[in-house]
Amino acid sequence: MKKVWVIIKREYLVRVRTRAFAIGTVISPLLLLGLIILPGFLAQRGGGGERYVTVLDQSGDPDLFAGLKSRVESKNDSNSDEEFNSSTRFVLTRQVVTAEQDPRELIQSQSSGSGNKGPDKAFLVLGPKILDDVPPEYHAKNLSDFSIRALEGAVSATIAERKLMRAGFDASKIGQYMKPIDLKQFKIGAGGESTEGGMRQDFMVAFALLFFLYMSVLFYGIFVMRGVIEEKQSRIVEVVISSVKPTQMMLGKVIGIGLVGLTQIGIWALSAGLLSMFGAKLFASQGGRVPSIPLNLLVYFVLYFVLGFFLYATLYAMVGSTVSSEEDAQQAQFPVTLLLVVPMMIFGLVMSNPSSTSSIVLSMVPFFAPTLMMLRIAVINPPAWQVLLSMAIMLATILGFVWLSAKIYRVGILMYGKRPNLAELGRWLRYN
């Protein structure tokens, strides 16, 4: 064991002392934080500018336009509605068009040539039968703009309002009838108690944990593989294994690099904690929301990182031992990386239906458990037996793979040249 410790120490210190480690530790959370906060921030601040919309009105109902204009302008100013957070200010001008005219011809004539109001000019067509379920049309050069949804909402509400008026409702009360209702969301906790929360917040926390777990396991797994290849390429292995058993060397490397990962995660968790304590206030005052991550989730995160890392790191170590160059490694590592990527492609299924049989089964598969079970824990509170079972299955798998990898590793690290095929790998298992 003392020798394993010597290896662990080397692997750990050599990596933690590098500049790359310091930079990676600082940059990645900033990057993720940026990904979460920046879009909202930009939308709030950046301002998409003004969008001039010519309303080609064939409805013959001036109140329809007036209602629409006031609704859009009030939303422009209020900023309270989430959809209108997306910044763009709409400036509507009305152009009365008779029912006989073809609005499309008008649009064409106004858009061709070096336009008068720039590329942002758009048209909203309110047809003669707009109140009889003939939908309005929106014509613009740029349709990939989320703010259109805001306009859509305003048009829809205004038309509904006009319809209600036509049906004889009291105009003064329509506003009250039409007020949108927010669904208040409560999360049922482990003890059965409900706490106010939201799908959005749950989603953000779950996704952040999932993403970090995936990245960390992948990143540090590849680290192990590259470490093994480096020792092979620099021909240092033979010196080392004349002092320690190959299995000890492999374990020392895996544990050492795992500790580097834990150190990094520890720093992240600490900053996340500090951020939820102090940062929440800071951002709340600016209208942003910082989700707080419950402590128990962080504990699970660390547990699943350790298990997931161990499982994949032994596989990556095995892959590294069988190849002689980074180029060969690119191909050889593919099946392992695929196992890690699959849950990232199907996590949506599990997130939307975390208690279904397929979700439960998927989260038990040892290769998927670290990510998918972590996700289920973040979204719902799965029964304790499921969590424990997934950990037990992982542990058993890890032991199996440590045994297998050790057998391959001790032969592989001394082999140079051609990559072995599966039959050769099978024969390696029988060597003394």
Added chain:
Amino acid sequence: MNVVELKSVTKRFDQFIAVKDLSFEVRQGTIFGLLGPNGAGKTTSIRMIVNIFAPDDGDVLVMSKQVSPELQPFIGYLPEERGLYKKMKIGDQLVFFANLKGVSSSEASRRVDDWLKRLELSDWKNKKPTDLSKGMQQKVQFIGSIIHNPEVMILDEPFSGLDPVSVDLLKSVILDLKQQGKTIIFSTHQMEQVEQMCDDICLINHGRQVLSGSLREVKRRYGKNTVILDYEGTDSFLGVDLVKQHKRFANYSEILLSDGADAQEVLRRALEAGARVNRFELVEPSLNEIFIETVTGSRNRAQVAEAAR
């Protein structure tokens, strides 16, 4: 006392037999040459001594005990395929190697300083291998293999790539270690070095022993069948009946005599042919000759055996 002993050791990889029924003994305080052509099974044998491989049959004894992890601290190994961690300071690497053999860090760093000084590398202690020349890296690797003061040192091609000054320096270190009673197993293709340094040798080919014993005795076994002749003039006087092999060097010829041929006959014919002889010497064959003769001979025998089957 025998410090290392192989007893009828066999090692197979699938169908391939790397080492077959190999036995030899290495006496304490001697330099032992383990020789053989490429692919003969030298590295496999060495790896069994340092406990990287386990033999399929037979026993490998180090200090009279079955080789085991407990014995590894008493063995130092400089493999032919060797290297250093690229991103680690020289001093740190050497302490790491010593730690692996169970030497404490404080003791290790004291020894590292001593050795770096002795091999004229003190200025490089805090440099990384990428800053060092290949020869310097070789010397660092050598220190790494003996930093734990082992009883047995196994050096596989320790001089390859070194300049003559460094070779001399290392040789004196190795001979010093021998003086202190350490045992050295030396594997190389450079026969002059074996002749200069080794007490005993074992020559293996195709995983089998083909020649072994003390260097002096092995050479005596071949007798004085080689003539060194330094002459001016034509070499037409050398008849095929006398000469098995004739090697011309810049200033002299090395003539391996046919079995039963008389050396005096060579001299007589040379004088008859009117050549001016500056030097005539009857010597034992060089180890190089013995090596080539034995290896090609055993290959021929193997081919004959193969054909007979």
